[in-house]
Amino acid sequence: MQVRIDGVALNVPEGVSILQACDLAGRYVPRLCSYPGIGCGGELGVSCGLCVVEVTGGRRDSEPVPTLSCCMPVRPGMDITTSGPALHADRLRRLADILDHHPHICLSCPDRDGCSREECRFGVPVEGRCCSEFGRCELGKLVAYIDPGLQLRRWAAVVPREAHDEGRIRREQGLCIGCGRCVMICASSPFAGSALQMEDIVAPAATGQAGLAAIQRGAIPDAGGRCRALPVKGTLRASGCTFCGQCVMVCPTGAVTAPGEAGARWLENCRKKSPVASPVLPPDSWRWLTEDELAAIPPVPGVFQLADSTGQVLRIAGVADLSRGVIAALMEATCASASRLWFERAELFTQRESELLARYAQDHGHLPPGNDLGDDLFGEDLFDEDLE
């Protein structure tokens, strides 16, 4: 069936939601409760409301109607607008409600890159700082996308930071924003054990089936209902958790994590055993390696990362000339499959390179393949004894 998305006509399969149609069209719409292959929080009555778009046609209305795109199926002839001042203001308002109850001050801190995370230069208490997912968390990326100009008030939102560890899974309930993803995947995945449920902190106007029905009629629930995900019977083990790790994979914050290097390795294994779809993330500064993009790289000092089409980072480097540095790196054998590029201007590029390498090593437990020195440079010191 044909719809128009931001003025472009597009054929989409029947039965997809407006949000899925926008994804197919390559038009990113912010979302938190919705996750590919799982559904959206509307099913639990906890809609985040960020995916609001304006829809004209497909109904008798001629005026554009704000509509939650994740819950609403496309109808033939719909004209969908994904961005605009009114939509942006609405998303900001909803995001503000989330940030009121979630630590976020580090996102806009001048020391955000390379902060030791040990002591805060500005004296923000630990409870008000971002968690260990800082720099990786989806919510942070969403905040950067929706509010790049820092229009929202940023402050040290303090929440209780009590961690519950079971197996490799750590739950920090204070960090839960109540998007409902973990509850939905835990209930629907064949690998999971239906161990989680939502608990209201502040009840929304309409919940459950009534809430969903209202959303599908076009009503947008008032932001203000707040809830969080909890194990059905107090602990994960008592609730029948299978430790499949899928809740960790879909959580957009640090509320459910697998901490440390051991956790990262465990999660990588979980991903192989019980895979989940990749999240649809805000467009970042990664670009495809085309002739035009290569020609557009400025000849300035900076750092760059090369990745293959699956997003695996192949090489991180700081160079005096980005343009020459990228082209030289593309000649290296380990970068043969590179198809995406990220770069950033940095005068202190050797230091910035170390920062990016440290972050990568912490996330993956090893260095990117292109930064691994060849084995032939090690272990043939014939003259060791002479150096002692």
Place this chain on the structure above:
Amino acid sequence: MTETQHFWRWSEKTYQAPDLDWRAASSITVGVDVGSVSSQAVILADGKLLAFNSTRTGSSSPDSALRAFRGAAEPIGLTLDDISYAVGTGYGRVNVPFADRTITEIACHARGANHMGGPSIRTILDMGGQDCKVIRIDERGKVLNFIMNDKCAAGTGRGMEVIADVLSVPIEDIGRRSFEIDEEPAAVSNVCTVFAKSEATSLLRAGWSVNKVLAAYCAAMAQRVAGLIERMQVEREFFITGGIGKNIGVTRRIERLIGVEAIKLPADSVLDPQIAGALGASLFAHSLYRKAQKEAAAAGGTAPGNGGTPGGAAEPAGEGAGVAG
């Protein structure tokens, strides 16, 4: 006019192997580590330690690299033209004008520490001039993982220099003097280098001895670093590189805090923990040169002899390029 004494000034160190004739060697490989505070050059002849030099980094990185090299090379009559292969490393690695290739200081410190401390070393604490890194390595000295703190000068070499100046204590005496106290004081709560002067002054005014203030600073630095080490979950044998590796006031307190004793260089060793990065770079230069020789031989060409590779790009250049037979 009276001459001002610079208490932060550490002695620049140079070494030349007494019984090694580099003119008989088939390869001269060099590693140069241009750090934010100090620069080092290590020269190997056929993989054997020929000479090294450690000097302060000046305002120009290329000059500092050359100064470090000349300090090691000139006493034995070696010049840039005699170098077979050179590797640049450190914060200013791209500014080593005669380098054939650059390698990160993380990899070079790993390789150098592996060489100094032996294959059992699994963790390296690199306490540099302006940052601090904890590096985990395998038995060959290859980097497995690392973390760093580079946003704060407290707990780094530069921070220690400031303390030396503020308290008018020669930097090389700080470690020893910090133990000449009746009772170990609590660590100073604020290790900020910017506030070091007012903090130290107020402690002295409160009746603390200079040694006690030094102890409190060393303890605070050790605490900061121990936190970084613990984040890396270190249990096994570790080695300390970088200038602060020579300050027992900090290193012994780190050992106390984490409950693990660092592996030390033998007392009669001519090596110095501060040259670990340049040593690693020189070893990589040696391996890269041998690799280039093998490749040249396999390609049917004559193996390059001890020829010069003057100039050379700072970015990875062709291995063994510009070899004159």
